[in-house]
Amino acid sequence: MQISIWEKESFYAPKDVIIIGSGLVGLWSAYYIKKQNPKWSVAIVDRGIIPTGASTRNAGFACFGSVTELQEDFTKMGEDKTLELVSMRFQGLQRIRKVLDEKLIDFELCGGYEMIASDNDPGVEALEETMATVNKKLKSAVKTSQTFKLSDKKISDFGFQHVAHLVENKMEGYLHSGKLCQALLQLVQSMGITVFNGVEITRYEKILGKIVLYTNQDIRFTTGKLLICTNAFAKELLPSIEIIPARGQVLVTSAIQDLKLNGTFHFDEGYYYFRNIGNRVLLGGARNKAFDAERTTTMTTTDTIQKELERFLSKYILPGKEYAITDRWSGIMGMGAEKMPVVKEITTDIYCAVRMSGMGVALAPIVGEKVANMMMG
Numbered sequence: 001m002q003i004s005i006w007e008k009e010s011f012y013a014p015k016d017v018i019i020i021g022s023g024l025v026g027l028w029s030a031y032y033i034k035k036q037n038p039k040w041s042v043a044i045v046d047r048g049i050i051p052t053g054a055s056t057r058n059a060g061f062a063c064f065g066s067v068t069e070l071q072e073d074f075t076k077m078g079e080d081k082t083l084e085l086v087s088m089r090f091q092g093l094q095r096i097r098k099v100l101d102e103k104l105i106d107f108e109l110c111g112g113y114e115m116i117a118s119d120n121d122p123g124v125e126a127l128e129e130t131m132a133t134v135n136k137k138l139k140s141a142v143k144t145s146q147t148f149k150l151s152d153k154k155i156s157d158f159g160f161q162h163v164a165h166l167v168e169n170k171m172e173g174y175l176h177s178g179k180l181c182q183a184l185l186q187l188v189q190s191m192g193i194t195v196f197n198g199v200e201i202t203r204y205e206k207i208l209g210k211i212v213l214y215t216n217q218d219i220r221f222t223t224g225k226l227l228i229c230t231n232a233f234a235k236e237l238l239p240s241i242e243i244i245p246a247r248g249q250v251l252v253t254s255a256i257q258d259l260k261l262n263g264t265f266h267f268d269e270g271y272y273y274f275r276n277i278g279n280r281v282l283l284g285g286a287r288n289k290a291f292d293a294e295r296t297t298t299m300t301t302t303d304t305i306q307k308e309l310e311r312f313l314s315k316y317i318l319p320g321k322e323y324a325i326t327d328r329w330s331g332i333m334g335m336g337a338e339k340m341p342v343v344k345e346i347t348t349d350i351y352c353a354v355r356m357s358g359m360g361v362a363l364a365p366i367v368g369e370k371v372a373n374m375m376m377g
Contacts, residue, residue, distance in 0.1 A: 001218040011194060014222040015041045018213060020201050021229035022046035023055035024360050025353050027184040028368025029227055034191045036372055042193045047200035053231050054360055056178050057331030059250060059273050059284045063172040064089035064362055066114040066266035067148050070134055077338055079137060085339055087141040089362035096365060105180045112172030112264040121164035158261040161319040174264050174275050225349045225375055232334035233297060234354040243355050244335045247294045249305045250284035252327040272312060281317060283309050301328045333358045343371050351375055
């Protein structure tokens with residue numbers, strides 16, 4: 001395909017910054033880069049028609065971690081790193097509400113809960129002790145002395161069975177992931193950022209002080225700075241980076257008459273998660289039942305995980321209820337040996353912001369601002 005002079009001097013003109021990946025991290029990064037440098041020409045390139053890794057395929061949680069998950073993080077990562085990560089997630093959630101209209105993205109501070117099963121009950125005393133310890137540690141990160149509290153009275157209100165305890169966190173909520181990405185896309189486009197969809201960057205190289213990006217089409221891009229925000233798929237362009245893909249599978253039920261639950265719910269250190277979407281239930285997770293099989297970038301569902309989700313749904317969440325499964329899908333998260341995102345300069349003028357460890361909704365605004373500041377230097 002031959003390019004016209006008009007196209008060459010507008011859409012395909014050399015850019016100051018090109019971002020690969022139009023998911024949440026790519027969009028928030030574009031927002032902060034352009035906000036801090038209004039005169040810079042910025043473009044986003046994505047191989048999908050829409051963002052399809054995890055940004056529009058998650059559960060729509062606005063959360064920063066459950067008690068058992070954070071307790072495990074304190075043990076594995078240490079107190080300083082865990083608190084830094086929680087602080088980033090917490091600030092990110094506040095930033096979403098500050099920059100975007102809550103109604104536009106269906107954001108609701110409905111409250112979050114962790115469900116403790118009867119067959120894994122540590123006892124009230126031990127649970128209270130754990131909550132007190134975690135609450136004390138979290139005070140500096142979330143600015144409150146009681147993040148978590150016991151709400152066992154709500155177990156019957158929500159209609160759960162085989163559940164011993166509910167731990168409540170009033171600072172969490174949910175949102176509409178698709179509407180969040182749409183709102184951010186419209187915001188960055190209104191700032192003058194160009195977005196190219198359906199274009200895959202196959203490789204890049206530095207030529208005479210510029211970065212040339214080669215694509216799967218008869219076009220090339222040239223940029224002064226490059227930012228890679230492809231999360232779980234980052235190894236395709238950055239083979240040396242430490243990142244492990246993790247597939248998260250989800251199902252959604254039909255409308256359920258007199259559905260009682262409202263909020264976001266975690267179970268088993270966050271490996272299971274569910275919420276209501278109106279009077280339907282969205283349930284995802286269970287990859288800890290097949291870790292090796294779920295370390296993949298293949299975006300399909302499997303009988304193993306879907307049957308486990310259905311078992312969990314009927315046993316704990318909707319016992320005795322009639323419903324059908326109307327939707328099933330999967331998304332690909334980026335994991336690593338630790339949960340801290342990788343935000344760094346790879347080589348001169350080439351940066352990455354990847355590995356959100358399943359918390360991209362909350363982390364993306366802060367990560368985007370951090371890498372924007374880095375690129376100004």
